Amino acid sequence: MMIKAQKLFPVLALLALSIPARAESKPNPLDKAPSQFAKLDDIRIHYKSLGTGDTALVFVHGWTCNMNFWRYQVPAFDGKMRMILIDLPGHGESDKPKIDYTMDLFAKSVDAVLKEAGVEKAVLAGHSMGTPVTRQYYRLYPKKTVGLIVVDGALRAPKFKPGEFDKFVARFAGPDWKETLGQMVDGMTKDSPAEARQAIKSGMGSAPQHVTVSAMKEMFNPAIWKDDEKIEVPLQVIVAKGPNWPPDYEQFIRKIAPQVDYHVMDGVGHFLMMEKPKEFNEIMAAFLKKEGFLKD
Secondary structure, three states: OOOOHHHHHHHHOOEOOOOOOOOOOOOOHHHHOOOEEEEEOOEEEEEEEEOOOOEEEEEEOOEOOOHHHHOOOHHHHOOOOEEEEEOOOOOOOOOOOOOOOOHHHHHHHHHHHHHHHOOOEEEEEEEOOHHHHHHHHHHHOOOOEEEEEEEOOOOOOOOOOOOHHHHHHHOOOOOOHHHHHHHHHHHHOOOOOHHHHHHHHHHHOOOOHHHHHHHHHHHOOHHHOOOOOOOOOOEEEEEEOOOOOOHHHHHHHHHHOOOOEEEEEOOOOOOHHHHOHHHHHHHHHHHHHHOOOOOO
């Protein structure tokens, strides 16, 4: 039996889809930046570095995505702050071995990149699944973490009825998993143009099945969800207005991080940083300036 759509909000808020590329008036600095690779054990991790300095704004993508999902942020911050964009293991141009894709693995892969790139302090921006990844990084490397930016991702443990989540994940483990992805996208993009729906399906299907299933399981591993855990570094939360984030969610965030800079964007979906990049970038820039990270 399929999980009803309204029960999937905690799940979908952590998942990462895709949207068609919007027209860009000038060349994007991300495209000009050379590809580089760091290694975690035997896994090669693809990344790009823009700018200089030992403090960087580090962009961490979501489930089945890649660094390109942050491309509309790169021009806004180019020359104002060093940026690191990463393809997590199993995604993009990084290696995709058949292993468990845990949030711990992802966090350690981010650290491997930062070591290779000579970054000592990081403001980590995580979209969707990138949120538990950056949260895990903060746990493992608190002295290296000087700020967190949460983009439509959960900091509170999702709740499922017994067996509900296992049934949901099982739909992606079968031979028709890409069809399942397509059905999920159709349900989320029923008001979107046909070309947008097709682009989303293509983007979601880019990661191998073993990565898709493992990463989904691991992002909901109870071991990484600690609702009473405080966040003591500067924190910004940017979410889309809608049922994914009920009023009590902001109250919860303010309990674990009283200093939070909390924003709700209207008229956007899960990919707010791609749907309204100008507004999103202005919100992020104000936070980075307030905390002293961003050059004028």
